Amino acid sequence: xxxxxxxxxxxxxAFHAIFFxxxxxxxxxxxxxxxxxxPGAPDAEAMNGIFRAVHSIKGSAGMxxxxxxxxxxxVFENLLDLLRKGERPLTRAEVDAMLRAGxxxxxxxxxxxxxxxxxxxxxxxxAELRALATAATAAPREFQVRLGPLxxxxxDAELETMLCGLAEMGQVSGxxxxxxxxxxxxxxxxxxxxxxxxxxxxxxxxxxxxxxxGDAAVAEPAPQATPPVNDExxxxxxxxxxxxxxxxxxxxxxxxxxxxxRAANAAPAAQGEAGSIRVSVEKIDRLVNLVGELVxxxxxxxxxxxxxxxxxxxTRELQEAVMAIRMVPISAxxxxxxxxxxxxxxxxxxxxxIRLSGESTELDRGLIERITDPLTHLVRNAVDHGLExxxxxxxxxxxxxxxxxxxxxxxxxxxxxxVRDDGRGLDRQKILARAAERRMAIAPDAPDHEVWQLTFExxxxxxxxxxxxxxxxxxxxxxxxxxxxxxGTVELASSAGAGTSVTVRVPLTLAIIEAMTVGVDGETYxxxxxxxxxxxxxxxxxxxxxxxxxxxxxxxxxxxxxxxxAANGEIAVIVEADGGRAALMVDALIGQQQxxxxxxxxxxxxxxxxxAATIMGDGKVALILxxxxxxxxxxxxxxx
Amino acid sequence: xxxxxLVVDDTRSMRKxxxxxxxxxxxxxxxxxxxxEALDKARGRVFDLVVTDHNMPRMDxxxxxxxxxxxxxxxxxxxxxxxxxxxxxxxxKGRDAGATGWMAKPFDPTKMLxxxxxxxx
Numbered sequence: 001x002x003x004x005x006x007x008x009x010x011x012x013x014a015f016h017a018i019f020f021x022x023x024x025x026x027x028x029x030x031x032x033x034x035x036x037x038x039p040g041a042p043d044a045e046a047m048n049g050i051f052r053a054v055h056s057i058k059g060s061a062g063m064x065x066x067x068x069x070x071x072x073x074x075v076f077e078n079l080l081d082l083l084r085k086g087e088r089p090l091t092r093a094e095v096d097a098m099l100r101a102g103x104x105x106x107x108x109x110x111x112x113x114x115x116x117x118x119x120x121x122x123x124x125x126x127a128e129l130r131a132l133a134t135a136a137t138a139a140p141r142e143f144q145v146r147l148g149p150l151x152x153x154x155x156d157a158e159l160e161t162m163l164c165g166l167a168e169m170g171q172v173s174g175x176x177x178x179x180x181x182x183x184x185x186x187x188x189x190x191x192x193x194x195x196x197x198x199x200x201x202x203x204x205x206x207x208x209x210x211x212x213x214g215d216a217a218v219a220e221p222a223p224q225a226t227p228p229v230n231d232e233x234x235x236x237x238x239x240x241x242x243x244x245x246x247x248x249x250x251x252x253x254x255x256x257x258x259x260x261x262r263a264a265n266a267a268p269a270a271q272g273e274a275g276s277i278r279v280s281v282e283k284i285d286r287l288v289n290l291v292g293e294l295v296x297x298x299x300x301x302x303x304x305x306x307x308x309x310x311x312x313x314x315t316r317e318l319q320e321a322v323m324a325i326r327m328v329p330i331s332a333x334x335x336x337x338x339x340x341x342x343x344x345x346x347x348x349x350x351x352x353x354i355r356l357s358g359e360s361t362e363l364d365r366g367l368i369e370r371i372t373d374p375l376t377h378l379v380r381n382a383v384d385h386g387l388e389x390x391x392x393x394x395x396x397x398x399x400x401x402x403x404x405x406x407x408x409x410x411x412x413x414x415x416x417x418x419v420r421d422d423g424r425g426l427d428r429q430k431i432l433a434r435a436a437e438r439r440m441a442i443a444p445d446a447p448d449h450e451v452w453q454l455t456f457e458x459x460x461x462x463x464x465x466x467x468x469x470x471x472x473x474x475x476x477x478x479x480x481x482x483x484x485x486x487x488g489t490v491e492l493a494s495s496a497g498a499g500t501s502v503t504v505r506v507p508l509t510l511a512i513i514e515a516m517t518v519g520v521d522g523e524t525y526x527x528x529x530x531x532x533x534x535x536x537x538x539x540x541x542x543x544x545x546x547x548x549x550x551x552x553x554x555x556x557x558x559x560x561x562x563x564x565x566a567a568n569g570e571i572a573v574i575v576e577a578d579g580g581r582a583a584l585m586v587d588a589l590i591g592q593q594q595x596x597x598x599x600x601x602x603x604x605x606x607x608x609x610x611x612a613a614t615i616m617g618d619g620k621v622a623l624i625l626x627x628x629x630x631x632x633x634x635x636x637x638x639x640x
Numbered sequence: 641x642x643x644x645x646l647v648v649d650d651t652r653s654m655r656k657x658x659x660x661x662x663x664x665x666x667x668x669x670x671x672x673x674x675x676x677e678a679l680d681k682a683r684g685r686v687f688d689l690v691v692t693d694h695n696m697p698r699m700d701x702x703x704x705x706x707x708x709x710x711x712x713x714x715x716x717x718x719x720x721x722x723x724x725x726x727x728x729x730x731x732x733k734g735r736d737a738g739a740t741g742w743m744a745k746p747f748d749p750t751k752m753l754x755x756x757x758x759x760x761x
Contacts, residue, residue, distance in 0.1 A: 240758035
């Protein structure tokens with residue numbers, strides 16, 4: 001590369017980030033398009049979309065010198081080209097091979113990115129794609145044949161015999177015959193056989209080394225491993241000098257027009273760029289934090305001035321607008337499930353289809369990451385435990401293929417995600433038996449929803465066999481804990497023989513929570529409203545001491561452990577987390593409000609019993625209590 | 641006044657690379673993500689040169705070239721196709737549509753600047 005080239009592209013790493021991100025998007029779209037393809041009647045637009053995505057990756061990888069990616073995407077592209085031109089029928093085998101190849105490209109990208117240590121092995125994927133591309137194609141192909149340069153002319157009779165022979169095999173066209181010493185014979189032939197057959201026929205008349213066969217259908221040459229290219233890389237249809245001369249002449253003829261154009265040129269490209277721009281997450285988080293500060297400052301001002309101003313509304317709207325930037329569609333999570341369901345069901349010998357809806361529902365980016373695992377678990381459960389084997393379904397008069405519905409919707413400040421299957425449903429008797437085994441207290445005639453609640457208990461599982469899919473032990477309790485950590489809830493509904501539905505409800509964002517503020521010894525503390533069950537005034541006589549265990553409070557039939565936050569607090573706030581409850585004794589209930597969550601770990605340090613902090617309207621810092629820990633804690637706990 | 645060049649490619653990284661190369665030589669670059677968007681932009685103002693990919697959604701490069709040649713203002717603007725596809729048949733189609741030249745991807749930045757300079761000087 002020249003100095004200029006080295007300067008402009010030598011530091012290609014500047015383009016790497018763009019390329020990686022773009023390749024991720026392309027690969028995700030390839031995967032989702034492949035999964036939606038109907039092998040019987042592939043959608044032409046989808047095939048073109050897949051082709052273009054792979055083609056794009058290849059092109060940019062070539063510029064950046066990622067030879068191994070070029071190599072694999074090239075073979076990938078060749079197969080796609082045959083498929084989209086209908087020269088090979090699309091079957092499940094091709095779809096599977098392409099999905100696998102996409103995975104290898106993904107790990108190649110990860111390797112280049114530095115997140116994957118070893119170089120992925122692409123040979124198997126390439127061999128598989130190549131085998132499918134070259135497998136006896138049903139449709140005839142066109143070959144470009146060139147014989148020569150000839151050492152001496154071929155006898156006319158022999159030439160005639162050869163062409164006639166070829167005409168019997170296929171169709172010959174475009175003959176250019178220059179049958180002299182040093183000349184060449186060129187023609188195209190379309191036939192169904194392999195190139196080797198053609199070569200052997202031609203070798204009967206000319207020396208094998210003079211037989212040149214190119215495949216017109218797959219015209220592209222093998223990819224160059226390194227970017228800089230040979231001299232044939234540029235093909236000018238008009239010489240620059242001639243072009244300039246012609247343009248000069250035209251310009252002299254119509255000076256007026258040109259001037260008008262220059263004026264148009266001088267005008268800035270006014271049209272606003274529709275579409276989107278990319279911004280780093282750090283920048284957005286900084287914006288969110290700044291707006292958080294602004295909200296607090298505004299609240300302080302309002303409190304001091306004692307007047308409501310327009311500023312309050314503008315600030316709130318600004319905050320909403322900024323939070324909206326962090327929102328991403330849930331399709332980012334949903335899109336992985338079709339593949340998961342497909343692979344799982346194949347492995348388990350089941351037939352399953354997943355139906356997605358509400359994929360455009362948006363939620364906070366931070367939540368997306370943390371909701372992925374619990375949802376994956378629920379979908380796995382649905383395939384593994386929910387759906388029956390095809391025979392069993394048929395015997396019950398159900399279609400052999402089961403369905404899993406994954407639905408997302410927004411309701412107020414919450415996102416509701418439902419994972420529903422049309423499988424066998426929960427087995428009430430089995431759950432009750434398991435509960436008895438584990439000595440869990442439940443009445444035999446308890447209503448269904450109470451029975452289903454048992455499945456959320458740690459270690460509770462009724463799966464009879466341990467499968468490598470859902471395993472055993474970690475189950476619904478982990479799902480519930482994860483969701484609760486996000487300030488959300490999980491509900492289960494089921495009917496025998498008709499299926500199970502799990503409804504997950506999470507807040508739209510983690511950065512702002514609905515909170516209850518309480519007074520403890522003159523300080524203000526914050527409780528996430530989602531964890532508060534109820535609150536009530538407690539008389540001194542209501543607290544029962546149990547030897548060595550601290551006090552308990554009887555709430556209906558349950559004895560709850562008491563956590564004395566305030567030394568003389570008479571108000572009990574009943575909180576719930578991880579399936580457990582506790583009564584927190586406080587001095588006063590101050591109010592309910594939205595608070596902006598500030599991490600203590602990043603601003604200060606982690607404190608047991610405190611999950612985060614917030615800044616109140618008066619500018620004071622208030623601590624947000626870590627309810628799960630308070631519930632778990634055995635001894636009475638008091639904030640320091 | 642520096643010349644303006646329209647760079648058309650649906651692959652963002654490729655588009656950025658072409659744009660960076662051209663900008664490094666002082667050209668003013670405008671980008672479009674496919675033929676249709678490019679045509680829109682070309683209608684709004686006359687660029688001094690266009691570098692376009694061929695295989696793109698909505699409108700491919702050769703179709704864009706044909707459409708641009710249909711506009712009186714683009715009679716004498718150099719239109720260069722930049723594509724991984726280099727088949728003779730497709731090139732001929734590009735030429736018939738009115739393309740000024742065809743460059744293969746991956747491209748050599750120096751060579752690209754060289755070609756562009758020749759058409760713009």
